[in-house]
Amino acid sequence: MVDQAFGVETVELDLPAVAGAFAQRLHEAGMPVTPARSADVARALAIVRPQSRRRLYWTMRSVLVTDPAEVRIFDRAFREVFGDGRPDQAFEPDAQHVTAAEEEQRAPESSTSAADGAAQEQGMWGTSAPSDGDDDRPPVDIPLALASGEERLAERSFDSLDPYELAQLYDLMSRLRLATPQRRTRRVERARHGRRIDLRRTLRTSLRTAGEPMRLARRRRRSVPRRLVMLCDISGSMEPYARAYLQFLTCAAAAGPNTEAFVFATRLTRVTRALAARNPERAMQRAAATAPDWSSGTRIGDALKEFNDRHGRRGMARGAVVVILSDGWERGEPTLVGQEMERLAEILGSLYFLAPLCKPSGDDWRGELASAAVPRALSDGGIYVWPGCGEAYGLAYLEAQAAGLPVVAQATAGVPAVVEHGKTGLLTPDGDVAAHAAAIRELLTDDGKRQAYGQAARAFVLGERSLTRASQHLHGLLNEALA
Numbered sequence: 001m002v003d004q005a006f007g008v009e010t011v012e013l014d015l016p017a018v019a020g021a022f023a024q025r026l027h028e029a030g031m032p033v034t035p036a037r038s039a040d041v042a043r044a045l046a047i048v049r050p051q052s053r054r055r056l057y058w059t060m061r062s063v064l065v066t067d068p069a070e071v072r073i074f075d076r077a078f079r080e081v082f083g084d085g086r087p088d089q090a091f092e093p094d095a096q097h098v099t100a101a102e103e104e105q106r107a108p109e110s111s112t113s114a115a116d117g118a119a120q121e122q123g124m125w126g127t128s129a130p131s132d133g134d135d136d137r138p139p140v141d142i143p144l145a146l147a148s149g150e151e152r153l154a155e156r157s158f159d160s161l162d163p164y165e166l167a168q169l170y171d172l173m174s175r176l177r178l179a180t181p182q183r184r185t186r187r188v189e190r191a192r193h194g195r196r197i198d199l200r201r202t203l204r205t206s207l208r209t210a211g212e213p214m215r216l217a218r219r220r221r222r223s224v225p226r227r228l229v230m231l232c233d234i235s236g237s238m239e240p241y242a243r244a245y246l247q248f249l250t251c252a253a254a255a256g257p258n259t260e261a262f263v264f265a266t267r268l269t270r271v272t273r274a275l276a277a278r279n280p281e282r283a284m285q286r287a288a289a290t291a292p293d294w295s296s297g298t299r300i301g302d303a304l305k306e307f308n309d310r311h312g313r314r315g316m317a318r319g320a321v322v323v324i325l326s327d328g329w330e331r332g333e334p335t336l337v338g339q340e341m342e343r344l345a346e347i348l349g350s351l352y353f354l355a356p357l358c359k360p361s362g363d364d365w366r367g368e369l370a371s372a373a374v375p376r377a378l379s380d381g382g383i384y385v386w387p388g389c390g391e392a393y394g395l396a397y398l399e400a401q402a403a404g405l406p407v408v409a410q411a412t413a414g415v416p417a418v419v420e421h422g423k424t425g426l427l428t429p430d431g432d433v434a435a436h437a438a439a440i441r442e443l444l445t446d447d448g449k450r451q452a453y454g455q456a457a458r459a460f461v462l463g464e465r466s467l468t469r470a471s472q473h474l475h476g477l478l479n480e481a482l483a
Contacts, residue, residue: 016042022081026064031073033064053082158244158356169244173251178259180321182223183349194218226321226349228252228259231307233326234291235265235298241356242295243284245325250275250283260316264303265293270311298329301336308343319349327355378403383443383450384425387436388415401425402461406453408439418465424457 019041023033041063050056057078065074161169190198201217232249234242249261253275261272269291277283288294311317322344330337345351378384384400388409397407397418407425409415410432421427426439443450463469 015045018042019045022060022077023064025077025081026074029073029077031064031070031077037064056082158241161244166243166247170247170251173248174254176251178228178252178256180226180228180258181349183226183319184221184223187222188219189222191218191220194220196220225258226319227316228323229262229317229320229348230260230323230325231262231264231268231303233265233298233300233324234263234294235329236295237298237327237329238325238356239295246284246287248325249287253283260311261287262303262307263287263291264299265291265296266299266302267293268303268306268310269293297331298326299332300326300328300330301332301334301340304337304340304344308340312344312347317344318347321350321352322348323352323354325354328353374399375403378405381405383408383440385409385440388412394418397425398461398465401457404454404458406443406450406457408436408443410436420456420460424453424460426453 016039020035020038023035023038023041026033041060044059044063045056048055048059050059060078061071061074065071188196188198190201196219198217198219201219202213202215205215205217206213230249230252232238232242232245234246238245246263249263249271252259253261253272259272260270261275263269263271271287271290274286274290275283277286307317341351378400381400381403382405384397384405385408386396386400388394388397389412394409394415394417397409397415400407401419401424407419409419409425409427410430411421411427412430416427419425419427426443428435428439443453
């Protein structure tokens with residue numbers, strides 16, 4: 001019997017491609033894997049450089065698996081891609097920690113042992129001559145998928161982007177299709193199912209049928225997109241974000257003729273024409289050169305007053321969607337900002353104020369939620385804070401207490417009817433800001449009281465304010481009235 005000669009060959013693989021392909025396989029198997037986690041796997045493989053299937057298994061599992069229920073899915077996918085055909089194959093963790101340098105030192109000790117180890121650990125990190133049973137194993141196709149940079153950009157702050165990431169951001173922004181809400185004009189257009197009859201067209205078509213109007217022509221009011229007006233702060237405090245916001249203005253200005261762009265610091269400058277160039281880099285340079293007050297102080301009130309006097313009242317902002325990009329750091333008179341915002345609100349359609357510093361680290365601003373998402377959001381909270389100015393009854397307090405949240409509110413109007421002070425929450429005097437802040441601080445610092453109030457709040461709602469209890473009470477009142 002002649003022994004078959006074999007050798008060992010080191011194969012360098014594209015780690016991002018391997019990690020992305022395996023993550024795609026896990027995603028198709030039903031395991032939630034994000035592109036960012038695929039990038040983490042690629043970095044882990046570059047650091048560990050596993051020389052065995054067992055170490056490859058534990059490296060990937062430590063990064064990708066976040067729940068015990070995902071272990072079975074991960075094991076099945078790993079056996080299909082990197083396994084040796086045994087369905088019951090298990091990988092135990094290493095008995096001791098061995099660094100990559102120690103493995104390289106041990107490798108040349110014995111050529112026979114190295115060859116045997118390579119023969120046993122055939123897979124993605126090494127190849128050897130095929131054995132007798134390798135020909136019977138069906139090939140496994142791995143879909144290639146790289147980690148996308150779009151999700152990573154979504155988690156980055158504008159002030160930390162390098163020039164390459166800014167270019168990626170501009171590419172993403174250029175794909176946006178700005179769709180403002182529709183507004184009805186005074187002009188009309190033909191419509192098969194319009195509400196109004198077009199008498200002129202009906203009479204004109206009746207000439208074809210001897211003056212008999214056989215078909216009524218109809219019309220409706222025409223709907224057009226609302227104008228989009230953007231005002232971007234380019235003061236010194238906004239300088240880290242100005243480049244990214246200016247790219248957004250450039251993409252928005254290129255979306256169509258129904259868009260207006262302004263920049264302001266100590267004065268207001270219209271840059272709509274400057275951003276109309278086909279070359280985006282040249283457009284941003286022209287816009288920067290047009291504004292003489294770049295990286296200077298912030299005069300939001302003066303800029304809004306100039307906009308209202310020169311542009312807003314003349315029709316530019318009438319019924320429009322106005323977006324203000326600023327951090328809100330006003331160096332002028334704050335009352336002027338409030339007055340000009342009230343003037344602007346009288347004529348515009350809707351107003352959005354986007355501030356890069358409005359979300360401190362650790363806070364989760366969820367904004368307006370759908371009705372189905374409210375119970376989940378309440379269950380994630382610790383306490384429910386709502387002053388309740390003029391609340392007639394307070395269904396929102398009942399929803400929060402049903403989710404097990406203690407309430408901090410003011411003892412005004414109908415709030416005491418749904419919140420029991422000292423049992424399901426804390427009620428403070430109407431208008432007493434200091435007492436309200438002290439009540440919030442008390443529940444935040446006292447875990448025992450917060451949990452006790454939350455349990456009592458849920459029991460109160462289920463026992464006294466539930467739909468069953470309300471129907472029983474109504475039934476009793478009706479019986480008394482009919483008796």
